[in-house]
Amino acid sequence: MYELQVEGMTCGGCANSVKKSVQALDSAAKVEVDLGSKKVRIDTKLGIDQVKAAVVQAGYPVTASTTA
Template identity: 35%
Template structure:
């Protein structure tokens, strides 16, 4: 899954985003690029779960369209 996170502006933000996702799936693989404000996530969690945990962490996300 890919998401755009408008307010992920630095690597500190990227670490917070990764930690939030891994709080619901410890095996999730998260590739974050603060410059483009995009993340790629490989997880067993649903898109809805990821969006909810990111919003809760203060990093609301929009799904990236292919």
């Protein structure tokens, strides 16, 4: 489980873009987005670098990450 601080998300469409970007690499990934805190929790088999790259590629900068 990873928790990312993702900037630039302002609406449900943004959250959906982040979710789809991760699930394009791991369709079984569980992605929870909290727009208020700009935190994204991801349960996936992917490595942290892959997850961060997917989110950045979707257009949202990752400013911090932790492994839970």
